[in-house]
Amino acid sequence: MKVKSSNPAVAPSGKTSILGVNQSRKAIERTATIIFFVCGIVAILAVAAITIYLIASGAPALGKVGILDILFGTVWSPTADDPSFGIAYLILASIFGTALAICIGVPIGLLAAVFLAEIANSKLANIVRPCVELLAGIPSVVYGLLGAIILCPLMYDIEEAIFANDPSHQMTGGKNLISAILVLAIMILPTVINVSESSLRAVPQDYRSSSLALGASKIQTIFKVTIPAAKSGILTGVVLGIGRALGEAMAVVMVCGNVANVPFPFNSVRFLTTGIVSEMGYSSGLHRQVLFTIGLVLFVFIMIINVLVNVVLKKGVEKE
């Protein structure tokens, strides 16, 4: 009669049969299964809808303009009489921007994770960890705003000092690739820190003890034992960080200058995301279709990143 007590729907008088209890329980079980199923389907439907929509609206322009002209063209003048839709600089800016942001953000993030998981005492970690979590919760537009207010004027000063009398450089007022990279680097920190920290914590204590017992110092243990053991988790964090940096639009658009230039450090640059964000409002016709194509290119990039995550994760599992 244990069933009875666990099921409040059944009166405690003992009159209901075990069969009846089982039946009502079955119904609840089945309903729950269906609800879960429907919720799962929503995610699939959303992904399918987005994929189909992006391909349907992004592919026509590829045919009309020419896939090579779009992907490898360097001139972006969509509203000219003889329009040109080259997004090569946008792609390059996105790749360079993301790559450099990772180069800055990952070492900092990884070391911060090591600090949290290995070095800091619990009191200190309990102060630092909420800060990192808060960093993850700050809306990207705030990052952009702070970048535009604090970082860009600083960059403007540096720019003026470096290119004071250089006619070949166009003064950008501090909105350049470096500003965008710095903002992105900070934005990916929480992702990298959180994922790395939990994978570092998942490394069995035995590993550390063995290493220490063999005479290795704490630092040696961290770099030679713990980090290699947590490699797959850390890589996942890095790849997720790449995804975040690549897809970020709002913060970047406020600090990058948004002109389709060669992505040199002090040039005003345009990313794939910012290209869409800034021109969607008033675009029409083929111009609008090409913006969808940019979305498609971005989507393909993100897909590649996701596949990478899966491969990295699988490798990690196989090893264990």
Place this chain on the structure above:
Amino acid sequence: MKKFAAIALASVMAISLLAGCTGDSTGTTSSASTGSNSGKADTSLSGTITMTGSTSMQNLCQALQEAFPQVYPDVTIDAQFTGSGAGIEAVTAGTVDIGNASRALTDEEKAAGIVENVVAIDGIAVVVNPANGVSNLTQDQLKQIYTGEVTNWSEVGGPDMTIVVVGRESGSGTRSAFEELLGIEDKCAYAQELDSTGGVATTVSSTEGAVGYLSLDALDDTVKAVQIDGVDATEENITAGTYALQRPFVMATKGEISEQSELVQGFFEYMYSEQGQQVVSQVGLITVDGPSAE
């Protein structure tokens, strides 16, 4: 299975409800931004007004498409944006009621019986940082600055400071107007392309060497509007025709308005009424008085 169907149905309904919500909310915001609804509906006119032409007039036409049926619910405006020249061609050929042009008509076009009805004026102010000593630029200097020939303020009578050329994104009406008026379409070398008027004002006000342009109604104290060829950027000077960076928005008809169908006459009556001109100022344009000749 029945239960599954019911739950599936419910979830579909929930999703469509969500979709409906977002659709509704965008609808209300857009109509709120252009709404000049006085509450009364006039059903004396019905039918479709067709217009085609200038892409720069897209904002105005879309605002009208929302605002006009609020007064005349039975009328729809069918607007296409193919370019000023194509608009005048279409109205000359008689395929549309109204041809939109964001420029004055040529004598040739007027000789073909096309009447220039100016419904609004587009004015653009050139702004610099308040700390900048430059207060007057000629059109030639502006051209040189925006095409990258001149890169330092000292070359146009200002301090020794590099110019930061700020502009709008392609597709922006302000950008196309600015470049068209100076004859530098797609020749501009921008240092920053911003996607809003507010963005331009903020950037220029916070960047010492910056120069930017914005539509006249968006001017505020945070930036300094410079004179163009010695003329202040004010509505008076634009109405008087002395300020250079302006262009008329023309809704051309074949023959006088009084010769048009009742529907088109009703439209122009609305256009020149207080309500119609309110729409004009809401999309950032300068209002005009009705045709005094009639």
